[in-house]
């Protein structure tokens with residue numbers, strides 16, 4: 001366990017110290033880990049944001065799994081590392097101790113090596129939320145292979161894109177995936193994807209649902225067939241601090257998802273440090289984060305952060321509403337969860353069921369509750385505080401990103417103040433700045449603008465896989481410092497409130513989606529001529545997707561065609577990217593240079609059309625009224641919830 005911040009004064013002191021002497025500050029934390037070889041003297045960090053070229057703990061040698069296991073086994077080998085709760089409450093859960101997890105990881109590491117996996121190879125993990133998914137990630141880290149977890153709700157085409165981008169050699173998957181009342185044929189999706197890829201030599205299939213699957217001989221093998229005979233001792237590969245630990249794909253403002261690269265040393269130090277501080281985790285606590293391992297939250301705060309500090313982490317296979325909308329609260333009581341971390345969209349969805357599903361659970365064990373992924377509105381914040389935290393648990397509204405690797409702005413539970421809908425203050429070592437559109441830093445309080453970070457932190461993105469220029473252009477060239485893509489306000493007390501994305505990224509239920517990516521998918525439908533996608537406010541999802549499309553109807557009804565378009569997006573990206581509304585339009589409002597005026601479409605989407613500004617300079621101003629008139633044709637069940 002790392003030394004934690006103990007009180008407000010301690011936070012203020014540590015924060016100041018971390019800004020004045022960042023290298024000493026981070027060295028002091030990094031020294032609490034096990035390094036096979038310590039970083040070079042006076043080389044805690046080397047950086048240049050123009051490259052960008054950022055290195056932490058230069059020439060340090062380590063393996064992150066040695067820090068999870070070997071460092072801790074003597075002290076808490078018998079402690080539970082993972083509590084696994086299945087989708088179906090009638091199925092027995094699993095409790096896996098650190099020793100048992102260690103053995104599972106060693107065996108799978110040996111099995112991977114026997115399959116020819118070597119340091120640096122890329123491995124795709126496309127799995128349900130079962131302990132074997134954690135084992136797969138940790139075994140990759142142990143042998144030095146680079147994992148790239150793909151959320152198991154993504155389509156075959158999305159999976160194929162990711163496999164091709166990183167030229168993965170192995171895919172680890174399962175037969176099926178239980179999600180609520182459904183069983184998703186995960187292996188079938190992998191088979192479909194592999195028709196469009198060439199790099200994959202081996203597919204390892206873990207049995208979960210018992211569904212029939214097609215095993216391709218010479219390529220597909222069962223998890224147990226390679227793990228059962230494997231030895232239970234394994235010597236971890238020695239990694240350089242800056243070697244790649246994993247790639248995680250995320251959406252950006254262009255059509256193609258980018259592979260965010262994180263490295264071993266810095267990510268280890270930062271996820272562990274931020275985990276135990278933000279949540280104020282104590283040795284006997286039970287911690288539960290409801291994210292999926294397919295997202296960064298699952299990486300940093302179900303697996304790496306908690307396991308690095310020897311925590312007990314709950315892993316839940318199912319969904320919040322199955323078999324009933326009190327499922328989360330039932331699990332909190334079942335395991336006496338102390339720290340609970342979820343997304344605003346889940347809170348709002350459960351809030352919509354009223355008090356009934358929650359009132360039969362006492363939830364006395366809870367000490368800290370957290371949120372992540374999107375701004376939390378005040379109403380949901382108060383509901384969460386009153387009914388989940390029973391008025392006594394601090395809410396940690398944690399702001400961060402796939403690219404940041406760990407939480408950057410958040411209350412420290414019970415130590416720094418909270419404020420509804422504010423992520424509040426930066427963690428030690430984090431130097432946020434707000435800039436205007438020209439990049440001038442807005443100093444002082446009560447300012448609003450684009451959120452940037454001006455000094456490196458250990459878990460920051462190192463590159464976008466295979467395309468370093470893209471990393472520079474997306475995050476660094478605009479302002480010369482790290483640009484988050486979010487806008488933020490620093491209020492009169494110096495607290496940060498994240499306002500939302502300023503690029504073409506929509507945040508649907510906490511999932512990032514590029515508008516260009518969705519447009520590309522829509523345009524794959526043979527009857528679609530052109531499309532424009534925007535986000536609009538949604539009561540539960542935060543934002544929902546509205547697609548305006550120009551189509552050649554070819555005798556179809558609007559309803560049939562819009563359903564087909566939604567299905568196309570589901571097939572190409574995955575169900576999470578399906579537009580909530582598809583409106584077929586005669587044209588799209590464009591400037592004379594051909595740029596789609598999304599600002600106008602956004603107003604039409606929320607029926608706020610009284611003041612559209614000057615549209616006379618558009619190439620086709622007449623189309624605006626036609627779109628407004630036809631807005632009525634979008635069926636009522638498709639209307640935005642908070643229509644004006």
Ligand code: WTA
Nearest residue numbers: 372373374375397398399400401402486498
């Ligand atoms: C948004 C998730 C407001 C933000 C860890 C960011 C938030 C994007 C918050 C990253 C928060 C995340 N308050 N907005 N507490 N947390 N966001 O990469 O727009 O999936 O840029 O990482 O989510 O999403 P990502």
